[in-house]
Structure formats: C-alpha cells, structure tokens
Amino acid sequence: MTDIDPIWVPDEAAVQDARITALARLVTERHGVELDGYDALQRWSVEHLAEFWTAVLDLFDVQVDGDRGRVLVDDAMPGARWFPDVALNYAEHALRGDGHELVVVAETEDGTTTACTRGELRAEVGAFAGWLRGHGVVAGDRVVGYLPNGTHALVAFLACASLGAVWSVCGQDYAAGGAAARFAQLEPVVLVAADGYRWNGRVHDRRDEVKALRAVLPTLRHTVGVEHVGLGLPPGAVGWDEALAVPAEPTFARVAFDAPLWVLFSSGTTGVPKGIVHGHGGVLLDHLKLLGLHLDLHDGDRFLWYTTPNWMMWNVQVSGLLVGATVVLYDGSPAHPDPGRLWTLAAAHRVALLGVSPGYLLASAKAGLDPGRSHDLGALRVLGCTGSPLPASSYHWVHDHVGTAVQLASSTGGTDVVSGFAGSSPTTPVWPGEISAPLLGVALEAWDADGRPVLDEVGELVITRPMPSMPIRFVADPDGERYRDAYFSTYPGVWRHGDWVTLTSRGSVVVSGRSDSTLNRHGVRLGSADIYAVVEALPEVREALVIGAELDDGGYWMPLFVVLEPGTDLDATLRDRITAAIRTQASPRHVPDDVLAVDAIPHTRTGKKLEVPVKRLLQGAKLDRVAGRDAVDDPDLLAAFARYAPATGPGR
The missing domain is CATH 3.30.300.30 (ANL, C-terminal domain)
Incomplete structure (x- = not known):
C-alpha cells in the first residue's frame, strides 16, 4: 500500500462537537468500553450489533410502541429480523419538531423557488393523507408517483408513509413503458403524476405518457394530477389542489419495524427491473446513522444532493428531514444554463452538505471552474460524492478549487440497501482516491475467490453481518429465491455486492469497479x-x-x-x-x-x-x-x- 498523506484531517473542536462523538460517549457510559477513535468504534459497532443499533435508537430519541428488548433475532443472512416487537412510523420522525422552522426549499431549472416550514409541510401531508384515506387507501396499498424532484413527490411520499401505505416513484424521463415495467409489478391503487418537467432549457410535456401509463395499470382507482410546468392536468386526473383542499393534521400509523415503506427498482439493464422492498424501521435507523452521524447534519443545515426520483439518493435526501435539516430540492439539469449550476445553487441557498457525482466534479474541472473563488461557499462543510469511483485528481481539485476546509466525503453503497457501505465521518481523515472507512454497523470485507479476507489487495466487496436496511424482500419473489440468488449465491450466508474493493491497512476503502465487468x-x-x-x-x-x-x-x-x-x-x-x-x-x-x-x-x-x-x-x-x-x-x-x-x- 502506498504511504500517502491525508488531504483533509478533522478539526479537533469539530470532532468533540460531532454527534458521532456523542454516540461514542453514550456507548462508553452504557457498556464501559473505551473507544479510542473511529476505528475502535466501528469495530465495536460490528461486533455488538444489537447494542449499537439500540444506541442509535436512543441517541435520536426514536419513538416506538412495544418491547425494544429483542433487537436482532437470528443474525443469519438472509432472514435476520430486527426489533420484531416494535412498531413505529418513518413519517412521524420526518415531521416532528418546531412547526416554524424552514424544512423544504425547491427550485426548478427556470429559477422558480418555493419554500415551506415544517408546519406547512405537515399540513399538506395531513391533507393529502386524508384524501388518500377518504378514497379507500389503507396500510399496505401501493401508491406510485410519476413526478419530477420537487415538493409534490415529498408530500405524497410522506402522506403514504403516515398511513402505512407503500410508495414508489420514478422520474418523467422514463417513457410510459419504462414506468409501467416498474409500477405494474406493484398493482398500485393511486397514481400521482405531473404534466411535465424541465430539462436543458426545454419544457417536456408528459401528459400523453401519463395517459398511456394509466392505460396499462388496471388496478388504478384514482389519478392525482400536478401542474408542475403549467401545461394543465393530465386527462382524467383529480387536481393536486383539490386533493389538498380539506385541511388535516397528520396522524401516524405505527407499523411493524419491517413493514414496507417504499419500493426501489434496479436499473433493469439485465432484465425486468427488480422491485426492492425496504422497511420503515430499517430505513429510519440507517438514515439517522448515515445523515446524523456520518454526515453530521443538524437542525437547520441546508442539504442538497443532486438527484432525480429514479435514484436512491432521492430517498436519502428526503431523509434529511429525520435529522432536522432543510432539504433543498432541484429539478433540472446540473449544467444549465452553465456547468456551474450546482455551485450556484449551493451558494444561493447556503448549503452545508452538497452531494454530486464524480462526473460533475470532473466536468467542473475540465470547464475551468473555480467555485471556491467565484461563489460564496462559506456555508459548505461537506461535499458528498457517490455513483462511481472518484479519482485522486478530483480530491486535489476540490481541495484547490472548492476549499481546503471542505471535507470531500466519497462513499459507496447501493439501491439494494438504500444506504452506504463505506464513507466518511467528521472524525476520519480523507486520503486522495480513497473512501475514508467502512460505515458504522457495516461488517465490510474484501474476499478473494476462495472466500478469504484480504488486506491491501483487490477482492469482492462482501458484508458478513446483517444491516437493518437490507431488503425485506423483492417484489414477486414469494419464496425469496431471486433475493438469495442476487446476493448470497456466491458465498452462502454472506452478502456479495458485486464491486471490487481494496481494504487498506490504514482503514480506508478503494473501489475499483464492478466485479461483473x-x-x-x-x-x-x-x-x-x-x-x-x-x-x-x-x-x-x-x-x-x-x-x-x-x-x-x-x-x-x-x-x-x-x-x-x-x-x-x-x-x-x-x-x-x-x-x-x-x-x-x-x-x-x-x-x-x-x-x-x-x-x-x-x-x-x-x-x-x-x-x-x-x-x-x-x-x-x-x-x-x-x-x-x-x-x-x-x-x-x-x-x-x-x-x-x-x-x-x-x-x-
């Protein structure tokens, strides 16, 4: 392993104030173990999964009904069950807090910006949940969205979650056939669809696609239309304003820990897209850990991750509400009207955590951008980056052109767990070309072809112990055969993700690409x-x-x-x-x-x-x-x- 110096090191005062340090103190007080630094905490979290996830539950004051005593029933994979006697609701935690705080800012490509407080968001969620309930939607029913990245999708999702209904969404760059390949598997009862979206300076009318989509979803009972770009309602749709016409305070059905929250889909490049079902409790705990501990988001922090509803980072971004952050939603091209659009958004909205792709950083460098000097990025603490391996040159570019104090938090994970396997924390250094460390609670190893762990060598990324956000199941997979084949056929009982990684002797992780290519x-x-x-x-x-x-x-x-x-x-x-x-x-x-x-x-x-x-x-x-x-x-x-x-x- 090459001996290189870190390009960013934690500030000691920030380390002491970080929420992850508070968790370590809680563990020490509760279990009498001294945890000297991140590596020790990470090892403890994997060796004591039940105690670790209970500490996360308590640190974030997660509200539950039932007995919390049984945490992990059988840690075999697949089949592990978390908190089997607990009931809770994701939306309840996303919407709790001071009603006067600003929690959502939404901007479209043409510069139109809207904002709402937590109280206003609660009112819209309550109204739409009331409309859904009044039209027969009950826990377990599926509601789907054909929508851009904006407040409407967020409200519809939270309303579904509050009822215990199941949500799924895809962006409108999919034609009706692509959306139907996903949604038809779910047999949805309600469709929420927009008239169109903006991209690269053009308005794309999707009303005909909505009509075609409705025609191939025979289980639909109702369609709610959103006039996002001012083209008018899709044919036969109830208007969004009408659906929100009756004010109501949201109520929250506390459901089983593993009750389905949403369905995400694989890319579909090798066949029919796999519907991946995640549960209320697993997502709630994992995203509290990811956003609250690793990315250290706090009340009032502005959080923008460039994404579309097709990608798991949409789901991660809306979870910013769980830790009190203000989520900044952007609908449009990241390069319109110029390659610096995301830097402009970050400056305008005083973003503390900005998430981009490796491609965007490379494009910014090639365009000769110098956002740290051309924009006021004084609020930016963390620059997240995921989607593909990030080269060392981009780390140096961020250091030189975005800011020496900005932590570049490269990460790797997957739609499969709607979270990460490795990333950064406020207490971990950053080395060029490397991801700082495996995340807390993630038993990540690199294995050779014989199933033996290797260090400082390329191996298969495997997870040897369960995570709460692993899928509950796949859609249309009653005996679990497709699920087992997807992750556990190579190493029985061990999750094989399909990436080549190197675990270095300094504790960092290097991703080399997909092992199936x-x-x-x-x-x-x-x-x-x-x-x-x-x-x-x-x-x-x-x-x-x-x-x-x-x-x-x-x-x-x-x-x-x-x-x-x-x-x-x-x-x-x-x-x-x-x-x-x-x-x-x-x-x-x-x-x-x-x-x-x-x-x-x-x-x-x-x-x-x-x-x-x-x-x-x-x-x-x-x-x-x-x-x-x-x-x-x-x-x-x-x-x-x-x-x-x-x-x-x-x-x-």
Whole structure:
C-alpha cells in the first residue's frame, strides 16, 4: 500500500462537537468500553450489533410502541429480523419538531423557488393523507408517483408513509413503458403524476405518457394530477389542489419495524427491473446513522444532493428531514444554463452538505471552474460524492478549487440497501482516491475467490453481518429465491455486492469497479476505475468506457472507447498519448488492445456506465437481450456498439 498523506484531517473542536462523538460517549457510559477513535468504534459497532443499533435508537430519541428488548433475532443472512416487537412510523420522525422552522426549499431549472416550514409541510401531508384515506387507501396499498424532484413527490411520499401505505416513484424521463415495467409489478391503487418537467432549457410535456401509463395499470382507482410546468392536468386526473383542499393534521400509523415503506427498482439493464422492498424501521435507523452521524447534519443545515426520483439518493435526501435539516430540492439539469449550476445553487441557498457525482466534479474541472473563488461557499462543510469511483485528481481539485476546509466525503453503497457501505465521518481523515472507512454497523470485507479476507489487495466487496436496511424482500419473489440468488449465491450466508474493493491497512476503502465487468489481463484482475481516472483527466477526452470481453475462440479483447471533446480527432498522436498515460499512471497491463472513438457512452438513467451490456454485445449477444430500452439513457447509443461484435470487431 502506498504511504500517502491525508488531504483533509478533522478539526479537533469539530470532532468533540460531532454527534458521532456523542454516540461514542453514550456507548462508553452504557457498556464501559473505551473507544479510542473511529476505528475502535466501528469495530465495536460490528461486533455488538444489537447494542449499537439500540444506541442509535436512543441517541435520536426514536419513538416506538412495544418491547425494544429483542433487537436482532437470528443474525443469519438472509432472514435476520430486527426489533420484531416494535412498531413505529418513518413519517412521524420526518415531521416532528418546531412547526416554524424552514424544512423544504425547491427550485426548478427556470429559477422558480418555493419554500415551506415544517408546519406547512405537515399540513399538506395531513391533507393529502386524508384524501388518500377518504378514497379507500389503507396500510399496505401501493401508491406510485410519476413526478419530477420537487415538493409534490415529498408530500405524497410522506402522506403514504403516515398511513402505512407503500410508495414508489420514478422520474418523467422514463417513457410510459419504462414506468409501467416498474409500477405494474406493484398493482398500485393511486397514481400521482405531473404534466411535465424541465430539462436543458426545454419544457417536456408528459401528459400523453401519463395517459398511456394509466392505460396499462388496471388496478388504478384514482389519478392525482400536478401542474408542475403549467401545461394543465393530465386527462382524467383529480387536481393536486383539490386533493389538498380539506385541511388535516397528520396522524401516524405505527407499523411493524419491517413493514414496507417504499419500493426501489434496479436499473433493469439485465432484465425486468427488480422491485426492492425496504422497511420503515430499517430505513429510519440507517438514515439517522448515515445523515446524523456520518454526515453530521443538524437542525437547520441546508442539504442538497443532486438527484432525480429514479435514484436512491432521492430517498436519502428526503431523509434529511429525520435529522432536522432543510432539504433543498432541484429539478433540472446540473449544467444549465452553465456547468456551474450546482455551485450556484449551493451558494444561493447556503448549503452545508452538497452531494454530486464524480462526473460533475470532473466536468467542473475540465470547464475551468473555480467555485471556491467565484461563489460564496462559506456555508459548505461537506461535499458528498457517490455513483462511481472518484479519482485522486478530483480530491486535489476540490481541495484547490472548492476549499481546503471542505471535507470531500466519497462513499459507496447501493439501491439494494438504500444506504452506504463505506464513507466518511467528521472524525476520519480523507486520503486522495480513497473512501475514508467502512460505515458504522457495516461488517465490510474484501474476499478473494476462495472466500478469504484480504488486506491491501483487490477482492469482492462482501458484508458478513446483517444491516437493518437490507431488503425485506423483492417484489414477486414469494419464496425469496431471486433475493438469495442476487446476493448470497456466491458465498452462502454472506452478502456479495458485486464491486471490487481494496481494504487498506490504514482503514480506508478503494473501489475499483464492478466485479461483473472485471478486466482480466494475463490472470490479473484490473479495475476499470483505474483507467477512467487516467484517461478522463486528459483534456481531449470527455468520457471513456473500457471493456474486457472473453471471446468464443479463447481470445480476450480489451477495447477502450473514448468520447472526444469537440474539434478533437483520434489520430495516432492522441492514441499514443492515451496509451502512454495509462502505461505510466496505471500499469502496462491496463493498456487496452484498441482505442476507439465513439459519439457518446450509454448510461443507466442514474448515470452509471453500461459496462456489462456493452461487454455482452461485444461477445455477440443480441441487442434486445442485453438491456431494456427504458433502462438506458439513450438506447441508440447502446445499439451503436453492436457493430464491434466479434465478427466485425477490430483488433482480431
């Protein structure tokens, strides 16, 4: 392991004031254990899961009915049950507190901004919950949203949760078919849908898509329409204002700890999207830990994570309400009218925690932005980043151009647990190119092919003990076979997530990419992230995609596809510069067999590169078998890679 200095270290005064330090004191007082630093607390939290999660419950004063004495019944995976005798409600905790405090700020791409206090939010939630109840919605019913990221989606979700109904949402960039592939599995009784959304300076009318969606959801009893962009209500919909016309104080049905709260969906790139069901209690406790301890959000802190309703970070952002934060919702492109839009939002709303993608940081650097000087980011304490591995160069860029005092909190996790596995805390240093540590309560290890833990070596990311936010079940999986196959088929009883990671001897975590799209040169496993970190830093390259394809004739082809900046040609000189940079900054083994220019790289709708579908295309699979059209941001881009299949591909 390379010995490098941290690029950010905690301020001692901030460490003493951090809520995670208060938790450590509580553990010491309650259990008589001395916890010297974060690593000791993390180890204790994994070795004493019941005591740790009870401490989280108490630190945040979680209100429950029933007996809290039984915490973890059978810690085998899958099948572990948490707090089986407890009843609670997520929405009750999201809405508790002073009614006069500002809790939501929503801005659309055209600059329209609205805000509401906790009292106003409670009133809207209570009114919509009353409308749902009056129209026959009961605990366990499914309500779905076809909505942009704004206050309407937040209110509808909290109203459902207050009743014990189950919520699911997707953004309107999905066509009706893509939304139906998700929602039809749930047999929803109510649809909440907007007339359209804004993106890159354009208004997108989705009323016809709403009509088409309703036509393929036969279980719907009612549709509530939202005039988000002023086009009028979708046909046959009850107006949002009408649904909120009768004022009501919300009431909260305390439900079983593992009662379903929401359903999230996998990307659907390898088949029908998996419906992943999470419970009230597991989400509540895990998000209190994640946001309240690791990201240290407090009452009144402004919290903006750039996301859409399609991504799990939407769910994480709305949970900012659990710790008293003011959530700042943004509906629009992060690069309109210019690449600095998110920095402008952070400055305008005095954001304390801003969340972005690695791609946004790289784009900001390439655009020559200097937000720490061009914007007033004095309120910004933490810059969160997730979605794909973050190269070391971005850590240095943030330090130099955003602020030396800003903690860059890179993290890794997944929709599967709607949370994180590794990240930062106010008490952990930050090293360039590395995630600071496994999160509290997460038994994270890197395993080799024989199931043995490895240190300072690349291995499979595994979780060896249960987390409360692991799925309750999958939709349409009555015997749990699909659930077991998804996570526990490789190492029985141990969660395999599908990422290559290195746990370093200093306690940090390095993510190298997806293990199902592994690069393997001469028997050595390589991470695609190492190549992207080098190539995407070159000024001529906008984005890159690398694939390692095992071929039927026993050969192996590793092409690198690059999207070039406008006006740039992939000539021999640039090819040589790309391969030389990879050879010297990664290793000779990382050098691709071919460097090929393409117009664009296909992604999932949450922005992840489609490495596995492209790999399958290169191995000769049919286009309609590698990914559903609605799972891809631009299906035509994926189709363009079919011409590199074995019969015609270069390099052989």
